[in-house]
Amino acid sequence: MMEPEKPIVGNNLPDLAPKFDPRGTALSIENVSHSYGARRALDDVSFTVAPASFTALLGLNGAGKSTLFSLVTRLFVIQAGRISIFGQDIGLAPGEALRLLGVVFQPRTLDLDLSVAQNLLYHAALHGIDRREARLRAAEVLARIGLADRADSKVRDLSGGQMRRLEIARALLHRPRLLLLDEATVGLDVNARAHILSHVRRLVTEQGIGVLWATHLLDEIVPSDDLVVLHQGRVLAHGQVARIIADTGAQDINSSFMCLTEAAAELGSLSR
Amino acid sequence: MTSANIKDQPAGFSFAQYVTCLNGIVWREGLRFLHQRERFVSALVRPLVWLFIFAAGFRQVLGISIIPPYETYILYEVYIAPGLMAMIQLFNGMQSSLSMVYDREMGNMRTLLVSPLPRWYLLFCKLFAGTAVSLLQVYAFLLIAWFWDIEPPTIGYLTVLPALVLSGLMLGALGMLISSGIRQLENFAGVMNFVIFPMFFASSALYPLWRVKEGSPMLYYVCLFNPFTHAVELIRFALYGRMNWVSLAVVGGCTAVFMIGAVFAYDPSRGLSRRGPAGGET
Numbered sequence: 416m417m418e419p420e421k422p423i424v425g426n427n428l429p430d431l432a433p434k435f436d437p438r439g440t441a442l443s444i445e446n447v448s449h450s451y452g453a454r455r456a457l458d459d460v461s462f463t464v465a466p467a468s469f470t471a472l473l474g475l476n477g478a479g480k481s482t483l484f485s486l487v488t489r490l491f492v493i494q495a496g497r498i499s500i501f502g503q504d505i506g507l508a509p510g511e512a513l514r515l516l517g518v519v520f521q522p523r524t525l526d527l528d529l530s531v532a533q534n535l536l537y538h539a540a541l542h543g544i545d546r547r548e549a550r551l552r553a554a555e556v557l558a559r560i561g562l563a564d565r566a567d568s569k570v571r572d573l574s575g576g577q578m579r580r581l582e583i584a585r586a587l588l589h590r591p592r593l594l595l596l597d598e599a600t601v602g603l604d605v606n607a608r609a610h611i612l613s614h615v616r617r618l619v620t621e622q623g624i625g626v627l628w629a630t631h632l633l634d635e636i637v638p639s640d641d642l643v644v645l646h647q648g649r650v651l652a653h654g655q656v657a658r659i660i661a662d663t664g665a666q667d668i669n670s671s672f673m674c675l676t677e678a679a680a681e682l683g684s685l686s687r
Numbered sequence: 688m689t690s691a692n693i694k695d696q697p698a699g700f701s702f703a704q705y706v707t708c709l710n711g712i713v714w715r716e717g718l719r720f721l722h723q724r725e726r727f728v729s730a731l732v733r734p735l736v737w738l739f740i741f742a743a744g745f746r747q748v749l750g751i752s753i754i755p756p757y758e759t760y761i762l763y764e765v766y767i768a769p770g771l772m773a774m775i776q777l778f779n780g781m782q783s784s785l786s787m788v789y790d791r792e793m794g795n796m797r798t799l800l801v802s803p804l805p806r807w808y809l810l811f812c813k814l815f816a817g818t819a820v821s822l823l824q825v826y827a828f829l830l831i832a833w834f835w836d837i838e839p840p841t842i843g844y845l846t847v848l849p850a851l852v853l854s855g856l857m858l859g860a861l862g863m864l865i866s867s868g869i870r871q872l873e874n875f876a877g878v879m880n881f882v883i884f885p886m887f888f889a890s891s892a893l894y895p896l897w898r899v900k901e902g903s904p905m906l907y908y909v910c911l912f913n914p915f916t917h918a919v920e921l922i923r924f925a926l927y928g929r930m931n932w933v934s935l936a937v938v939g940g941c942t943a944v945f946m947i948g949a950v951f952a953y954d955p956s957r958g959l960s961r962r963g964p965a966g967g968e969t
Contacts, residue, residue, distance in 0.1 A: 488801045490955050510699065513803035524794035526715070528722040533715070540711020541802035541809075543704025 439501050441466045441593045441625030442487070447496030449482055449648075456482040458648040460496070464641070466592065467623040469616060471636045471656075473672065474645035480629040481521060483645070484597045488518050500593055514542065517586035517624075521597040525570045525578060525585075531557070532566040535585055542589040549588075556584040560614070576607030580614065587618070593625045594618065600635065608635075633669050642668075644675055651675045700804060708804050709812045716816035720823065730779065730824045731831070734771035738835060742767055754895055756927040768829075768837045769923035770892025772847075773915065775828060776821045776855045777887065781878050783817035784862030788953075800955055807950045814863065814946070818855030825851055843926045850925035853938050854918035860945035861914075867952035890916040891923075914941040 442464035449457040457479045464470045485491045498505045503512035539549030557563045560580040600608040618624045638657040665671035742764040900907040917934040924931040
C-alpha cells in the first residue's frame with residue numbers, strides 16, 4: 416500500500432535508463448513492411464520522431480497505426496525493415512530500446528481489480544525498479560496527474576479520463592525518453608480529451624520527451640506539430656503540419672488530408 | 688553517434704532487478720487470484736468432488752495393496768489425493784497458459800511484454816507465478832483433505848513443496864506449448880477433451896500402474912510414458928518424505944523441454960493475427 420508521502424515534484428531521482436544522445440533521433444522507422452497473411456498492413460513505412468517533439472500519426476481506422484505500435488513495442492516480430500529508439504535497434508537490442516520507451520495502448524491495459532498504486536508498483540517491478548524507489552515514483556507521478564488521493568482506490572472506480580491519465584503516468588514511471596500513445600483520447604468526453612492532450616504536450620515542452628501520438632481526429636493536431644499521414648499502410652506525407660498544408664495547396668489540415676487520401680485512392684485505382 | 692554513447696554504459700539488468708521483476712509478477716498474480724473468488728472455489732470444488740464422491744464410491748471396488756511410498760494398507764482416498772493435487776495443477780496450468788495466448792489477458796500481456804527484460808525471462812516469471820497460485824490451491828485442498836482423514840506425515844507438507852513447484856512449472860509450460868502449437872484448440876472444452884482428460888485418466892492418479900498392467904499392458908505403457916504419471920508419483924513420494932528419482936528425472940527433463948519449446952513457440956501476435964490486433968484495431 417502507498418504510504419502517505421509528501422509528493423516529490425521534479426526529476427531528482429536516479430534514472431535507470433542508460434545515457435543516450437539527446438540530439439539523436441528518438442524513433443526511427445526505416446522501410447518497415449508487415450503483412451497478416453495475404454493482407455498487407457504496412458507497406459515500406461519510413462519516418463522519424465525527433466526528441467522533445469510532438470509527432471502526430473494521423474490515419475483512419477485500419478491505416479496500420481496499431482500494427483506499427485505493435486512492431487515498435489516488440490510485440491510483433493519485424494518482418495521487413497528496421498526500427499530503432501535513440502539508436503538502439505528494437506530487433507537487436509530490445510531491452511536497451513524498450514527501457515527508453517513508454518507506451519499507452521489503445522485498449523485499456525490496467526488491472527481493474529487492483530488499486531491505482533498496485534498497478535503502478537507492478538509496472539515498476541516489470542522495469543526492475545525496487546519497491547522503495549517505486550513507491551517514491553508512484554507518489555510523484557500521481558501528484559502530477561492529480562490522483563494522489565486516489566492511490567488506494569480500485570482502478571474500476573476511476574473515470575475514463577482518470578484511467579487514461581493513470582496509464583500515461585504509468586508509462587512514464589521508468590522515465591522513458593520516447594512516449595507512444597495509440598488513440599489515447601478515444602471514448603473520452605471533450606474536457607477529458609483536452610486535458611489529456613495538454614498534459615502530453617506539456618511533457619514535450621517541460622521534460623523534453625519525444626511523443627508519437629496516433630490519432631484519427633484532425634482537431635487534435637496544431638500547425639507546429641510534426642505529422643505523419645498513414646493511409647492503408649503507406650506514408651502519404653511526413654513533415655511539419657504547416658508545410659504539409661502548404662505543399663498540398665490546401666486551406667487547413669482537414670482539406671489537406673482529404674486531398675492526400677484522394678490522390679492515393681486515384682493512384683491505387685490507376686495501378687490496378 | 689548514439690550507440691557509441693550507450694556502449695559506455697552498463698547495459699542489461701542486475702540480478703536484483705531480475706528478482707524485483709519476478710517478485711512483482713508473482714505478487715500481482717497472487718492479488719488477482721485473491722480477487723477472483725469463483726476461480727478459487729471452482730479450483731477447490733473439482734478435486735473435492737473426486738475425493739468426497741468418486742473415491743467414496745470406489746473405495747470398495749478397488750483394493751490397494753501396499754506399494755511404496757505407503758507402508759501400510761491405505762484407503763482409496765489416501766491413494767488418489769496426490770493425483771488430485773496434480774490435477775489441480777493440471778487445470779491451473781492449462782487455464783493460465785491458455786489465457787496468456789487467447790483471451791482478455793491480452794491487455795495485461797502487453798504490459799508484461801513491453802518490459803525491457805528478456806522475453807524468455809518474462810514468460811518464465813509468468814509460469815512461475817501461475818505455479819505459485821496453484822500452490823495456494825493445492826495447500827487449501829490439503830487442508831480440507833486433512834479433515835477427511837488424509838493425513839500425510841507433517842514433514843510431508845514441506846517436502847512436497849519443491850515437487851509441486853516442479854510439476855506446476857512442467858504443466859504450465861506444457862499448456863503454453865500446446866496453446867502456441869495447435870490451432871484448433873481455441874477453447875477450454877477442447878483442451879479438456881484432448882489434453883486434460885487423457886492425461887489424467889492415462890496416469891497413476893486414480894489407480895496404481897500394476898493394476899493397469901493387469902488390465903491392459905498397452906495402456907500401462909501409455910501411462911508409463913505420460914509425464915503426468917511422473918508428476919503424480921513425484922508428488923506422492925514427496926508427500927511421504929520420499930524421493931522418486933525416475934519421476935524427478937522425467938519431470939525435470941520435461942519441464943526443461945516444454946519450457947524451452949514454449950519460449951520459442953510463444954508468439955504474442957497469435958490469437959490476433961486472424962483478425963488483426965485486438966479490438967479490431969489495425
